[in-house]
Amino acid sequence: xxxxxxxxxxxxxxxxxxxxxxxxxxxxxxxxxxxxxxxxxxxxxxxxxxxxxxxxxxxxxxxxxxxxxxxxxxxxxxxxxxxxxxxxxxxxxxxxxxxxxxxxxxxxxxxxxxxxxxxxxxxxxxxxxxxxxxxxxxxxxxxxxxxxxxxxxxxxxxxxxxxxxxxxxxxxxxxxxxxxxxxxxxxxxxxxxxxxxxxxxxxxxxxxxxxxxxxxxxxxxxxxxxxxxxxxxxxxxxxxxxxxxxxxxxxxxxxxxxxxxxxxxxxxxxxxxxxxxxxxxxxxxxxxxxxxxxxxxxxxxxxxxxxxxxxxxxxxxxxxxxxxxxxxxxxxxxxxxxxxxxxxxxxxxxxxxxxxxxxxx
Amino acid sequence: xxxxxxxxxxxxxxxxxxxxxxxxxxxxxxxxxxxxxxxxxxxxxxxxxxxxxxxxxxxxxxxxxxxxxxxxxxxxxxxxxxxxxxxxxxxxxxxxxxxxxxxxxxxxxxxxxxxxxxxxxxxxxxxxxxxxxxxxxxxxxxxxxxxxxxxxxxxxxxxxxxxxxxxxxxxxxxxxxxxxxxxxxxxxxxxxxxxxxxxxxxxxxxxxxxxxxxxxxxxxxxxxxxxxxxxxxxxxxxxxxxxxxxxxxxxxxxxxxxxxxxxxxxxxxxxxxxxxxxxxxxxxxxxxxxxxxxxxxxxxxxxxxxxxxxxxxxxxxxxxxxxxxxxxxxxxxxxxxxxxxxxxxxxxxxxxxxxxxxxxx
Numbered sequence: 001x002x003x004x005x006x007x008x009x010x011x012x013x014x015x016x017x018x019x020x021x022x023x024x025x026x027x028x029x030x031x032x033x034x035x036x037x038x039x040x041x042x043x044x045x046x047x048x049x050x051x052x053x054x055x056x057x058x059x060x061x062x063x064x065x066x067x068x069x070x071x072x073x074x075x076x077x078x079x080x081x082x083x084x085x086x087x088x089x090x091x092x093x094x095x096x097x098x099x100x101x102x103x104x105x106x107x108x109x110x111x112x113x114x115x116x117x118x119x120x121x122x123x124x125x126x127x128x129x130x131x132x133x134x135x136x137x138x139x140x141x142x143x144x145x146x147x148x149x150x151x152x153x154x155x156x157x158x159x160x161x162x163x164x165x166x167x168x169x170x171x172x173x174x175x176x177x178x179x180x181x182x183x184x185x186x187x188x189x190x191x192x193x194x195x196x197x198x199x200x201x202x203x204x205x206x207x208x209x210x211x212x213x214x215x216x217x218x219x220x221x222x223x224x225x226x227x228x229x230x231x232x233x234x235x236x237x238x239x240x241x242x243x244x245x246x247x248x249x250x251x252x253x254x255x256x257x258x259x260x261x262x263x264x265x266x267x268x269x270x271x272x273x274x275x276x277x278x279x280x281x282x283x284x285x286x287x288x289x290x291x292x293x294x295x296x297x298x299x300x301x302x303x304x305x306x307x308x309x310x311x312x313x314x315x316x317x318x319x320x321x322x323x324x325x326x327x328x329x330x331x332x333x334x335x336x337x338x339x340x341x342x343x344x345x346x347x348x349x350x351x352x353x354x355x356x357x358x359x360x361x
Numbered sequence: 362x363x364x365x366x367x368x369x370x371x372x373x374x375x376x377x378x379x380x381x382x383x384x385x386x387x388x389x390x391x392x393x394x395x396x397x398x399x400x401x402x403x404x405x406x407x408x409x410x411x412x413x414x415x416x417x418x419x420x421x422x423x424x425x426x427x428x429x430x431x432x433x434x435x436x437x438x439x440x441x442x443x444x445x446x447x448x449x450x451x452x453x454x455x456x457x458x459x460x461x462x463x464x465x466x467x468x469x470x471x472x473x474x475x476x477x478x479x480x481x482x483x484x485x486x487x488x489x490x491x492x493x494x495x496x497x498x499x500x501x502x503x504x505x506x507x508x509x510x511x512x513x514x515x516x517x518x519x520x521x522x523x524x525x526x527x528x529x530x531x532x533x534x535x536x537x538x539x540x541x542x543x544x545x546x547x548x549x550x551x552x553x554x555x556x557x558x559x560x561x562x563x564x565x566x567x568x569x570x571x572x573x574x575x576x577x578x579x580x581x582x583x584x585x586x587x588x589x590x591x592x593x594x595x596x597x598x599x600x601x602x603x604x605x606x607x608x609x610x611x612x613x614x615x616x617x618x619x620x621x622x623x624x625x626x627x628x629x630x631x632x633x634x635x636x637x638x639x640x641x642x643x644x645x646x647x648x649x650x651x652x653x654x655x656x657x658x659x660x661x662x663x664x665x666x667x668x669x670x671x672x673x674x675x676x677x678x679x680x681x682x683x684x685x686x687x688x689x690x691x692x693x694x695x696x697x698x699x700x701x702x703x704x705x706x707x708x709x710x711x712x713x714x715x716x717x718x719x720x721x722x
């Protein structure tokens with residue numbers, strides 16, 4: 001499991017190989033390291049929906065390659081036909097999951113790449129789609145490392161950190177967002193200790209984050225999500241750090257269910273609450289978080305664990321996959337272009353403008 | 362499973378039968394209804410520790426019968442020897458779980474009953490111990506129904522209620538504390554709807570509360586613990602109601618892990634947060650909640666579900682079974698003697714005095 005890939009990791013989250021996308025099947029972690037090969041865009045959409053791959057940035061990367069696959073597999077013999085096939089594949093990909101805006105951002109980006117003038121053959125369009133998918137992936141890695149560097153001054157030595165869900169290499173294809181911040185602090189010798197929210201219902205913290213932290217050698221303790229207040233009150237916590245699936249113009253942030261509770265608990269204890277995400281997670285067209293669509297997932301995620309039924313037969317369940325944390329509870333939003341502080345209506349557009357003038361790519 | 366016992370329930374939480382205590386094995390619910398028979402006080406202590414029976418009032422009832430069993434099984438042939446055996450059994454029972462004060466209260470109560478003057482034979486002492494255990498159990502039922510009646514004015518029609526852990530008949534041997542309040546509102550035609558916190562790590566909400574609510578015909582929806590804020594923000598919640606394991610003199614309340622988070626989330630939304638418990642759960646000798654011992658349970662409760670391992674091998678876990686909710690977050694404490702409001706240093710002793718003058722028994 002160890003030592004076979006770049007950057008010291010023994011697993012490959014997502015790989016373009018022989019004209020197909022190979023994804024680590026995150027549903028099987030931490031027990032088994034197995035890969036799923038997606039040979040067409042529909043398979044990529046299915047993998048996103050079924051959470052073979054998850055995490056907003058990683059979903060964006062996967063969607064980019066999904067369109068590249070659509071271009072490769074298309075039987076169209078002229079650019080117009082290929083673009084029609086891409087538009088159709090884009091619809092399928094967009095319908096896979098509703099909340100993470102990176103999905104829509106990546107799809108739009110590849111569509112824009114193939115809409116450029118001068119691409120007057122099927123072959124050129126295919127090259128353009130694949131090149132854009134590769135670019136999204138490569139930028140992701142650099143962007144994550146930059147977020148980690150920006151955040152360093154916010155992380156005290158021996159910081160006790162609560163982290164929710166999974167935001168590491170598994171969620172981004174490389175390095176990580178919130179977990180990238182923790183990793184940067186670790187690599188800088190700050191000696192962080194991570195309290196890992198297990199993150200019901202799908203247990204991404206207990207399954208994925210604990211696994212990644214072990215691989216990275218970062219000390220950590222798994223807790224149930226509802227223990228965060230007790231840990232703050234008794235052990236003490238210096239900061240909370242989470243990723244994000246969509247950030248509205250006012251800073252309201254959709255992220256994994258439980259993020260909002262953690263933010264409220266942090267506020268009650270005066271603990272800083274940081275959101276980490278690339279600019280591609282911003283959706284400045286939305287004025288506030290109530291406009292963000294929240295995915296409701298199957299009841300079975302709550303009623304069953306590892307295939308075993310927990311609840312009485314037929315019980316009613318509400319299973320929102322995400323919640324919205326109002327901006328007022330967010331201390332800062334860390335992006336590759338720098339750190340945004342309230343008021344986010346002003347600071348977020350400034351970061352976008354800064355990135356436009358000096359792009360990460 | 363239905364229709365065989367008094368009060369319309371098809372199960373018996375705890376029964377004195379043929380000189381032994383029969384307990385419903387709550388670890389197997391909701392899938393199997395099986396019973397464990399405890400023939401001596403050590404078996405009762407084991408059942409409490411292993412959570413065959415749980416819930417502060419039910420633990421108290423079980424401990425009372427544990428001492429009755431110690432009296433029956435003792436081979437002492439004089440009152441002094443029997444009292445020594447009871448003192449020894451009391452130590453074993455007290456060591457079974459540390460947080461719920463009802464355990465200690467019930468043990469002390471049976472010991473006081475057998476310390477009364479005039480009990481000058483082994484037979485009289487055995488009768489006194491068993492009579493006191495029966496009395497604790499019978500009072501429990503009446504006390505719970507009185508709490509439900511006291512709380513009625515606090516419950517609006519069609520109240521949307523978040524409930525944490527399990528506080529029903531399973532937790533009390535009859536009717537319930539917080540769930541008793543919900544039941545009283547239901548029986549009064551108020552039509553409550555309950556959001557059932559699943560209550561990690563042992564899932565008492567998903568397993569037990571959902572099961573009891575179904576048996577009672579009370580509409581309910583199971584949610585993961587960390588979804589409470591999202592539900593308050595989007596669906597709307599009228600009140601939260603929880604039980605308690607120990608209440609200090611200033612109103613600080615130890616209860617199942619996650620209670621404190623829920624209280625903080627409720628406060629942020631202006632949602633009333635009610636604690637329900639019998640006076641036997643008060644520990645007015647403790648000035649505040651930091652003096653309440655918090656049980657740390659095995660990591661396996663977090664790392665494994667239904668015997669399946671979730672986390673990576675050997676992961677570090679913190680598993681506090683309880684937390685302390687500071688009194689400032691508690692809207693009111695509902696007891697059989699009435700409702701206490703802040704400042705609890707004044708209102709709780711007043712209720713105790715009222716109960717002394719007009720006891721529930």
